[in-house]
Structures are given as C-alpha cells and as structure tokens.
Amino acid sequence: MDPHLFEAVPDALLIVDADGHIVRANTKAHAMFGHAPGTLEGQGVESLLPADLRQLHRGHRARYLEDPHVRPMGTSGQVLVGQRGDGTRFPVEIALSPLVHGGTPHVLASIRDITDTQRQRQALARAHYDAIAAQVGQLAIELTGPGLFDALASLLANALGAKGVAIALRPPGSEHMRIQAVAGHGWRIGGGEADGLVLPGSASASGSTPVVYAPGDCPSTLLVDTDPGWPGDACVVVVPLQATERVAGALLVAASADRVDADALHLLHSTGSLLSTLLRQRRAEEALAHAQRLDALGQLTGGIAHDFNNLLTVLSGSLQLLRPHVHTEDAADLIESAMRSVDRGSQLTRKLLAFARRQRLLPRAVDVGELLDDLQRMLARTLGERIVLQTSAPDGVPPIFVDPGQVEAALLNLVFNARDAMAMGGTIDIAASALDVPQEHADDDLPPGRYVRINVADTGLGMPPDTLARAMEPFFTTKDAGRGSGLGLSMVYGFARQSGGGLRIESTPGHGTRVSLYLPVARGEVELPTERATPVALSRGERVLVVEDDADVRRIAIAFLRSGGYDVRAVPDSETALAMLRAERFELLFSDVMLGPGMDGQAMALAAQDTHPRIAVLLATGYEAPLGEAPGPFELISKPYERDALLARVRALLDAAHPPNAGNAQDPL
Structure with a gap:
C-alpha cells in the first residue's frame, strides 16, 4: 500500500496478519487509541479491545479469515467498542477488507471514532421518546377508561415499531387477568379472561420495572395466542402495573430486539408508572364511592330500624298489656304467636343496626x-x-x-x-x-x-x-x-x-x-360485666315523667309504668318536659333518645340534672346504643322493651338515687 495514501486517510488504519498481530498502523490509529507513534506494530489486535470482549473477537476473526470479504461493521445498529491505552472505552465503526501484504493474506481494518455521532443519535432518539412520553401524558389527561388503554396501546405500537402491544388488568378480588386493549400486528391476544396469563412479580410488589424476555425465552404462559409468522428476532417486554401492594396488571410489548434499547425501556417504564398511578387513583375513587354508598345505606337502614323498633314497641306492649285479659287457650296461643313474630322483627332490626354500626356491643x-x-x-x-x-x-x-x-x-x-x-x-x-x-x-x-x-x-x-x-x-x-x-x-x-x-x-x-x-388486638382491656337481671319491684309512690314523641309508644310506656304503681305524667318533646320539671316534682325521667326537633333525650337529661341533680334518668333507644359519644352517664333500654324489664330498670335506678332507708319519694330538688 502507498505509504503516503496510508497516512492521508482520515480514519485509523490497521494491517493485521493471520495470527492477529498488527503489522502496520497509521498515525491516526496511534492517536485514536492513545498510543505513542510506532508502538502498535507487533501487538495483538485484541489489545485494542476491552478485556471482556477479546475472546469473543478472536472467534469472529477466525471465522472472517475462513471467508475474507469486504465487510462494514457497526453501521446497522450494533455497537462496537474500542479501548484506549488509558483504559477508556469509545464506540467505533469498522470496515474490513482482505489484503495481500508481503505476498501473504492480511486484513485491512478501517476504524472510525463515532463518539460524537453516537451522541447525536442518542439525543435524537431521546427527543423522539420525550415527545412520545408527552403524548402519553396528554392522553392520560384527555381520556379515561378503555379509550385511554386503546389509545396508549396504538401510540406505543406505532412509536416503537412493535409487533404488538397489549394492556392486561386484574380486577379487584380476582387472580386472573383480563385483556383491556390490543394494538399492532403479528401478535394476537385472545380477548376476555386470559386464564393462562401469568405475570412476573404477581406474588409481590415489583414496581414498574420492565422485564425483557429475549427471543425464544418468553414463557408459554405469558402469551395467549402467538402469530405463526412471529419473527425469530422478536422479544417480549413486560411492565408490571402496581395498584396497591400487588401487581394489578401489565403492559406487554412484543418488538424486534434491535428496537428494545435503553431509551425504549425508559419510555415503557414511565408509561407503566403513569398507568400504575392511574390505577391506584381509580381504585381509591372506587373504594371511596363504595364506602360512601355503604355509609348512606347504613344511615338509611339505621333510620328504618329505629322507626321499626317503635312499631315493634307498640305491638309488643299492646300484646303484653292484653295478655292478662285473655282467658281462652286459643287467644293465648295467638298472642304468643304474635310475640314470636315481634321477636323475629326485633332480630331483623338488630341485623340492620349491625350493618349501620349502631348496635350495642359489650367487648x-x-x-x-x-x-x-x-x-x-x-x-x-x-x-x-x-x-x-x-x-x-x-x-x-x-x-x-x-x-x-x-x-x-x-x-x-x-x-x-x-x-x-x-x-x-x-x-x-x-x-x-x-x-x-x-x-x-x-x-x-x-x-x-x-x-x-x-x-x-x-x-x-x-x-x-x-x-x-x-x-x-x-x-x-x-x-x-x-x-x-x-x-x-x-x-x-x-x-x-x-x-x-x-x-x-x-x-x-x-x-x-x-x-x-x-x-x-386486645390491649389489656378489662372484661365488661354482663347485665344482671333485677327482680321486679313495685312503686313506692314515685312520680315519673315520660318524654316520647311517638304517641303510640308514649301510651305503651305510660301503661307499663302505671301497671307498676307509678304516678306518671307524659309529654311529647324536651321543651315541654323541662317546663314541667320546673313546675312539678319527679323522681325519674324516662325519655326516648330521639325526640324530633329541638333537644334530644341526652341533652334534655343533662339540662334536667343541672337543676335536679338527684333525678334518676333512663333513656330508651331504637338503635340499641346512643348516636355518637354519650354526653352523660345515663342508662339505656333498647326498644322494643318488655314491661317487667322496664319496671326492673326503673326500680333499680330509683333505689340507687333514693335509697329506701332514706325515705320514700324524696324531693329530687
């Protein structure tokens, strides 16, 4: 080769013999690889490569020598790497040509440093993917539901030149995936429920980090239906989608291996993170809506149970008052049958109150x-x-x-x-x-x-x-x-x-x-005592004020208390009750918790005790428990109540407030 031409070429040139030794190198080659002029001759050509690539290169060189021909390398997407004398790596393109030098076969290698060119390519690729990422974000703002999934699948398939893109989701409470969107050609995924679809990381959280399966390595359980014409160089990328603590779906991409580079994976990771965020938001909105719906139903059923308990109180009270006046066996059987129906109705309201979280618990x-x-x-x-x-x-x-x-x-x-x-x-x-x-x-x-x-x-x-x-x-x-x-x-x-x-x-x-x-978990709580049955004792002349807004329930309460010998007065609201308490003397206040407009029974009882500190208080509720925190130490009796149970509770409260040895019917003032 003309020595002047050998030095005039702008690329680095090497002449290598059949044993892989450098016979001749131009000045550009010495400068590119960071060696002093004249020091490359005699070295093995593999010394210009990173150590981890040298053995592989020896195999490539041996195969080339079996069929030497003009061959460009590094121009079709693959990355070739050289190594300078100080150990730094840099990308190169190489063109090989057979050459007869000194009468024996040699190889001429023309080498070009493409560091700047590669940076430009990477910058263009990143700008391209950044634009796609911006489009993904715009779609997320403009679309919702299946329309978003279809649009994203189509966008990614076109942007990556993918053979196929699919989005699969696992519904809450299910272990199986459902295909939500499919785009592209060459990869067919069956619609509906994909029983065989198994995703990496499905047993535990794995973020949205893409998992890449090389051509031919994709698990058979991952693909539902593969096109027989599937190209041999295609690989599959799986991006898990996180909704809560578990994988809730996946973004699936099938593409040629040369299209799945670092920038493409970064785009898929970003898209997976966005989809995961949208899924978490959607699941949170669904959970909130579900909780609000159940809360509304709870308020409705709680109100129904309260009103129903008032009806049961009237039915049960009327039957109990009628029972002593019945003297035939058939009539007595009818009353007992009706009482059993009242009990079943009471059990039904307890279930409604349990759902409404208004039952009385003794934990x-x-x-x-x-x-x-x-x-x-x-x-x-x-x-x-x-x-x-x-x-x-x-x-x-x-x-x-x-x-x-x-x-x-x-x-x-x-x-x-x-x-x-x-x-x-x-x-x-x-x-x-x-x-x-x-x-x-x-x-x-x-x-x-x-x-x-x-x-x-x-x-x-x-x-x-x-x-x-x-x-x-x-x-x-x-x-x-x-x-x-x-x-x-x-x-x-x-x-x-x-x-x-x-x-x-x-x-x-x-x-x-x-x-x-x-x-x-229990944290050292003390066991609460269970209620003990109190024997029924009759009145010793005490006066009781009944406050109940339901006229029928009020009549039952009056009848029950008068049957026990109590002097009873009754009013429908708290305002009238407080006025009567100011004018007359009462030993016990028996009131419903819910009294319609104005003060409720709890607030009224507190007001009564401010002026009558020794008055006993018993509250009745259709909820089995007070709404919210009880503002005072008042005992409760649940509707529908039995006559003997009511009289026993009244007697016990009066005896506690006015002990028998302190005199009867003492002035609560």
Whole structure:
C-alpha cells in the first residue's frame, strides 16, 4: 500500500496478519487509541479491545479469515467498542477488507471514532421518546377508561415499531387477568379472561420495572395466542402495573430486539408508572364511592330500624298489656304467636343496626384459638359430611377485643355462606393470624393498627366482579327466594367496622371466595360485666315523667309504668318536659333518645340534672346504643322493651338515687 495514501486517510488504519498481530498502523490509529507513534506494530489486535470482549473477537476473526470479504461493521445498529491505552472505552465503526501484504493474506481494518455521532443519535432518539412520553401524558389527561388503554396501546405500537402491544388488568378480588386493549400486528391476544396469563412479580410488589424476555425465552404462559409468522428476532417486554401492594396488571410489548434499547425501556417504564398511578387513583375513587354508598345505606337502614323498633314497641306492649285479659287457650296461643313474630322483627332490626354500626356491643378480650375450637365443635355435625371444616390459630395469635357473641355470630354467617356456595361439597378453611397494617396500606375501611385477621376461605362457586361489588349491601342476595335475607355479610361488615376493624372479600368465579375479618388486638382491656337481671319491684309512690314523641309508644310506656304503681305524667318533646320539671316534682325521667326537633333525650337529661341533680334518668333507644359519644352517664333500654324489664330498670335506678332507708319519694330538688 502507498505509504503516503496510508497516512492521508482520515480514519485509523490497521494491517493485521493471520495470527492477529498488527503489522502496520497509521498515525491516526496511534492517536485514536492513545498510543505513542510506532508502538502498535507487533501487538495483538485484541489489545485494542476491552478485556471482556477479546475472546469473543478472536472467534469472529477466525471465522472472517475462513471467508475474507469486504465487510462494514457497526453501521446497522450494533455497537462496537474500542479501548484506549488509558483504559477508556469509545464506540467505533469498522470496515474490513482482505489484503495481500508481503505476498501473504492480511486484513485491512478501517476504524472510525463515532463518539460524537453516537451522541447525536442518542439525543435524537431521546427527543423522539420525550415527545412520545408527552403524548402519553396528554392522553392520560384527555381520556379515561378503555379509550385511554386503546389509545396508549396504538401510540406505543406505532412509536416503537412493535409487533404488538397489549394492556392486561386484574380486577379487584380476582387472580386472573383480563385483556383491556390490543394494538399492532403479528401478535394476537385472545380477548376476555386470559386464564393462562401469568405475570412476573404477581406474588409481590415489583414496581414498574420492565422485564425483557429475549427471543425464544418468553414463557408459554405469558402469551395467549402467538402469530405463526412471529419473527425469530422478536422479544417480549413486560411492565408490571402496581395498584396497591400487588401487581394489578401489565403492559406487554412484543418488538424486534434491535428496537428494545435503553431509551425504549425508559419510555415503557414511565408509561407503566403513569398507568400504575392511574390505577391506584381509580381504585381509591372506587373504594371511596363504595364506602360512601355503604355509609348512606347504613344511615338509611339505621333510620328504618329505629322507626321499626317503635312499631315493634307498640305491638309488643299492646300484646303484653292484653295478655292478662285473655282467658281462652286459643287467644293465648295467638298472642304468643304474635310475640314470636315481634321477636323475629326485633332480630331483623338488630341485623340492620349491625350493618349501620349502631348496635350495642359489650367487648372484652377473646382468645382466638378457643373461639375457633368452639366453632369447630359446634359445626362438626351441622355442616354435613360433604363439607370439610379446617381451623388453625398459631399459638402466638393475641386475643381480640370484641363482643364474644357478635364475633361468633359473624363467623357463623361466613361459614354458612361458604357452605351454601358449595352445593356439591368442598372445604372451608378458617385461619387466624396477627398482622400490623401500616399507614401506607391503610384506608377508610381499615385504619392503621394491630389486628388479628381471620380468613374464611371456601372452594365454592366464587363471585363475578359485579356480584362482589354489592356483596356487603343489605338485602342483596343471589340465593333463591326464602333461602336468605341478604343481611349476613352486611351484618358482619357492620360488626367489624363498629369493633374498630374491617372486612375484605376476594373471589373469583370457579375458584372460591376468601373473606378476611380484621379485628383489633386486645390491649389489656378489662372484661365488661354482663347485665344482671333485677327482680321486679313495685312503686313506692314515685312520680315519673315520660318524654316520647311517638304517641303510640308514649301510651305503651305510660301503661307499663302505671301497671307498676307509678304516678306518671307524659309529654311529647324536651321543651315541654323541662317546663314541667320546673313546675312539678319527679323522681325519674324516662325519655326516648330521639325526640324530633329541638333537644334530644341526652341533652334534655343533662339540662334536667343541672337543676335536679338527684333525678334518676333512663333513656330508651331504637338503635340499641346512643348516636355518637354519650354526653352523660345515663342508662339505656333498647326498644322494643318488655314491661317487667322496664319496671326492673326503673326500680333499680330509683333505689340507687333514693335509697329506701332514706325515705320514700324524696324531693329530687
């Protein structure tokens, strides 16, 4: 080769022999690789490469020498790397040509440093992807729901030249994915429920970091339906989508390997993060709407239960007053039948009040292991031979602070629901475990704190998403007429919330249901004493003021108290009651909590005690518990009440306020 031409070429030139030694290098080559002039001759050509690439290069060089030909390298997307004398790496393009030098075959390598060119390419690529990212953000602002998913899939497919793009989501409470949008060609994904779709990181949180499967390495469970014409160089990128603490879906991209570079992965990561944020926002909005709907239903059912209890009070009171005047067996049977109906109505209102979180609870520390053991013994024969009941509570599970009767009733409801979902038999598994709910995983339905979670899982039919969304609403049931009131789950939900815990349900059609009951851990609480029956004693001449806005209920209260020998006056509202208290003497005030406009019974009783500190107070409520915090130490009696129970409570309060040895009917003033 002409030595003047060899030096005049602007690129670095190397002549390499068959053994890989540099025979000749021009000045540009010495300068490019950072070596002193004349020092490259005699070195192995692999010394100009990073150490980790040298063995690979030797194989490439041997294959080239078997078929030497003109070959450009580094111009079609692949990145070639050289190494300077100080160890720094830099990108290069290389052109190889066969050459006869000194009568023997050699290779001429023309090398160009493309550092500046590569920077320009990267800058253009990043500007391109930045523009796409801006379009993704704009779509998120302008569109919602399926329209957003379709638009995003199409945008990414066009921007990346992808063979196919899909967005798959897992509905709340389901373990299976549903394809929401598909775009591109060459990759067909079946619509509807994709039972076989398994995502990386589905068992735990993995952020939105893309997972890249090289050509041919994609798991068969990931693809639902692949085009037979799928190119051999295609790879699959999976971007997990996070909604809460678990993977809620994935962005799936199938593209040629040379299109999946760092910038493309960054774009997909950003898009995945945006989709995850939108999913979390949507789930939070759905949870808030669900909580608000249940709260509204709770207020409605609580009001219905209050009014219904007033009706039951009138019915029950009238029957009790009629009972002594009945002298035939048939009439007595009719009264007892009617009283049983009143009891059933009272049980129904208690379920409504449980959902509305207005039932009266008597919580104490309850051992979870003993609770589940008792439950298993109770149900061993009740469930039948086709149902297998399993319970487990590790030794370290702490006691819970709940009303023991109500928690047992709640678990029985869940077990019977599970049994009804397994007509052909199956397994019910009740398992208890302690857990902490941190602030980041808490929500309006489950505050942060320490809980015992009792899972009731079955292998039954499961529920579709639309049924699951309404499962806790009162009177909603999928059972045949006469087989259920639709109050079971709503009662359990209300009990859990009033106890300071929560309820969550996961269900998938064909894969069973799991109900998680979260109950607060007992923290050294003292067991509350149970109410003791007080024997009925008659009046010693005391005067009682009855305050009740419902005229029929007022008449029943008057009749009950007069049957006990009390001197009774009755008024319909708090204003009239306070005026009468100022004018007359009374030993006991018996009032409904809810009195319509004006003061309620609690506020009126406080006002009465300000001027009559020794007056006894008994409040009646259709809610079984006061609304909110009770503003005074007043005893409550729930509607519908029995005559003897009312007289016993009145006598006990009067004896406490005016002991018999201090004289009868003392002036409360």
